[in-house]
Amino acid sequence: MSFAKNRGLIDSNPCERGGRLYQADRTDSYWKDADFDALLSAAPEPIRLAVISALWTGQRQGDLLRLPWSAYDGKHIRLVQSKTGRHPIIPVGEPLRVVLDRTPRRGPAAQLARPAVDVGRLSYVVGKGLCEGQHREPDIS
Numbered sequence: 001m002s003f004a005k006n007r008g009l010i011d012s013n014p015c016e017r018g019g020r021l022y023q024a025d026r027t028d029s030y031w032k033d034a035d036f037d038a039l040l041s042a043a044p045e046p047i048r049l050a051v052i053s054a055l056w057t058g059q060r061q062g063d064l065l066r067l068p069w070s071a072y073d074g075k076h077i078r079l080v081q082s083k084t085g086r087h088p089i090i091p092v093g094e095p096l097r098v099v100l101d102r103t104p105r106r107g108p109a110a111q112l113a114r115p116a117v118d119v120g121r122l123s124y125v126v127g128k129g130l131c132e133g134q135h136r137e138p139d140i141s
Contacts, residue, residue, distance in 0.1 A: 001014070002015075002016070036051075045103070048099060049099055050064065052096055052099050053067075053096065053099075056092070056093045056095060056096035057077060057090050058090075059079065059081070059090075060081070060082070060083065062082055063080075063081055063082055066082070067079055069105050072100055074097075074101075075091065075092060076089050076090060076091055076092060078090075
C-alpha cells in the first residue's frame with residue numbers, strides 16, 4: 001500500500017498509522033510475595049534452589065542448569081550466557097547465599113542448580129502455575 005501511495009496510484013493508505021491493536025494487561029501474570037512464599041514453603045530443596053537461583057540471578061533456565069559450583073565464589077556468580085555469550089558477574093544476595101551455602105556439593109564438577117527432579121515439571125510449576133493468573137496453591141508433587 002505504501003508503494004502505491006508513494007507513486008500516486010492511490011490517495012490514502014488505510015494501513016498507515018494504524019496504531020496498536022492489542023493492549024496488554026499483565027497485572028495478574030506476575031507472582032506476588034505470597035505466591036513465592038507458598039511455593040518456597042511447600043517445595044523440596046532442589047526446587048527451592050532452582051527458584052531462588054532464578055529469582056536472584058535473573059538468568060535463563062538453561063544457563064542455571066549448566067552452572068557449575070566453580071562459578072560461585074561465595075560472593076559472586078560468574079557465568080557465560082548461552083544466548084548472548086556475555087560473561088556477567090552477578091552479586092549474590094543474602095537469600096541466595098544462604099541457600100547455596102547450605103546446599104551440598106555433589107563433586108567438583110557438579111552443577112549448581114541441577115535439580116534432582118524432572119526439569120520439565122519444574123518448568124511447568126514455575127512457568128505455568130501461578131503465572132497464568134490461576135490463583136491457587138502450587139502443585140509441586
